[in-house]
Amino acid sequence: MSLWEYANPKKFMQLSAGVLPWVGGLTAVCLIVGLVWGFFLTPDDFRQGSTVKIIFLHVPSAMMAINAWVMMLVASLIWLIRRHHVSALAAKAAAPVGLTFTAIALVTGALWGQPMWGTWWAWDPRLTAFLILALFYLGYIALWQAVEDPDTAADLTAVLCMVGSVFAVLSRYAVKFWNQGLHQDSTILKVGEKDPIAPAFYVPLVVCIAGFVLLFVLLVLMRTRTEIRARRLSALLARERLA
Amino acid sequence: MMPDLGRYAVAVLSSYGATLALLAALLALTVWRGRRVKRQLAEVEARQARAPTEGER
Numbered sequence: 001m002s003l004w005e006y007a008n009p010k011k012f013m014q015l016s017a018g019v020l021p022w023v024g025g026l027t028a029v030c031l032i033v034g035l036v037w038g039f040f041l042t043p044d045d046f047r048q049g050s051t052v053k054i055i056f057l058h059v060p061s062a063m064m065a066i067n068a069w070v071m072m073l074v075a076s077l078i079w080l081i082r083r084h085h086v087s088a089l090a091a092k093a094a095a096p097v098g099l100t101f102t103a104i105a106l107v108t109g110a111l112w113g114q115p116m117w118g119t120w121w122a123w124d125p126r127l128t129a130f131l132i133l134a135l136f137y138l139g140y141i142a143l144w145q146a147v148e149d150p151d152t153a154a155d156l157t158a159v160l161c162m163v164g165s166v167f168a169v170l171s172r173y174a175v176k177f178w179n180q181g182l183h184q185d186s187t188i189l190k191v192g193e194k195d196p197i198a199p200a201f202y203v204p205l206v207v208c209i210a211g212f213v214l215l216f217v218l219l220v221l222m223r224t225r226t227e228i229r230a231r232r233l234s235a236l237l238a239r240e241r242l243a
Numbered sequence: 244m245m246p247d248l249g250r251y252a253v254a255v256l257s258s259y260g261a262t263l264a265l266l267a268a269l270l271a272l273t274v275w276r277g278r279r280v281k282r283q284l285a286e287v288e289a290r291q292a293r294a295p296t297e298g299e300r
Contacts, residue, residue: 039259040246050248053255057262100269107265108258115254215266219273226277233284236291243294 007084009228016221023218030211037204045201054112056205060212062105062130068098068216069133069161069168072140076158086224088154089231091161092144093223097216099137106130117182124181125174133171136164150231 005011038056045052075091078084109127110120121127140160147153170177176185187197197205248255 035259040244044249049251050246050255051251053248054258057258061262096272097269100265104262104265107261111254111258111261115251219269222273222277226273226280229280229284233280233287236284236287240287240291 004082004084007078007082007086009086009232012086013225013228016225020218020221023214023221027211027214027218030207030214034204034208034211038201038208042200042204048116051112051115052201054108055201056208058105058108058112059205060209061101061108063209064212064216065098065102065105065130065133066168066172067213068094068101069137069164071216071220072098072161073165073168076154076161079154080158085154085231086228088150088158089227090220090224091157092154093227094216094220095137095141095144097219097223099134099141101212101216102130102134102137106134113182119182122182124183125177126171126181126183129167129171129174133164133167136160136167140164 035056039053042053044050072091072094075087075094078087079091109130113122114120140157143157143160144153147156174181174183196202
């Protein structure tokens with residue numbers, strides 16, 4: 001059986017219907033366990049005090065904001081190369097989810113930054129790249145709405161997605177590229193090195209990250225199913241008008 | 244049992260409040276639109292199934 005069989009809308013609907021309850025259940029478990037553990041059961045950081053609890057929201061949402069764009073890029077490339085409609089609709093479905101994660105990362109970052117850095121916002125490379133990524137999300141969603149023909153919309157948004165990928169990469173690696181600004185480099189990938197996160201924070205953080213990944217999968221599956229149905233609905237209505 | 248958040252209580256609680264509100268709104272919108280489109284599709288499919296085909300007219 002080939003992976004491409006799932007690009008068939010009917011197969012996708014069948015598979016996703018079976019998978020959705022499991023993904024939904026796992027998402028709920030990971031999010032509840034991770035957030036309750038992070039909020040109620042972790043100690044204060046010796047420097048950051050209780051603001052360290054924001055890590056359980058900020059890091060997973062920021063990771064997913066970038067990963068959602070990467071997923072949209074892959075789906076867009078599949079659309080451009082193989083013309084599978086499900087992949088174009090999956091990219092469309094993922095954009096509002098990615099935008100929400102980006103908004104959460106920006107809001108929680110500002111709320112964390114104010115007490116720690118003394119400012120809500122700085123034109124730091126990472127923060128600025130992230131803001132531009134948020135604007136790309138808005139542009140991507142607006143372009144889907146603005147173009148009436150769905151295939152043309154899928155083509156144009158796929159190109160926009162490729163351009164925006166520059167900022168998705170920049171928002172991840174800006175600290176390494178410019179080595180300046182207020183925002184620190186990623187810490188969770190340095191576990192085991194000189195400056196790791198203590199296990200008391202690391203373990204619930206991993207659970208929260210798993211919860212956010214699963215939430216993204218859940219929402220994209222649900223929204224893709226809706227987009228497939230909406231596409232069929234508009235085709236049927238068009239046929240009715242012609243009859 | 245509420246943890247003692249000290250002088251950062253506003254920042255921490257605002258972060259959790261804003262995140263949960265945004266995620267709940269996204270989930271609610273997703274479910275609402277999903278149900279609406281599913282219902283509309285079912286209505287149109289039922290209407291077209293009842294309509295006479297070209298050969299029946």
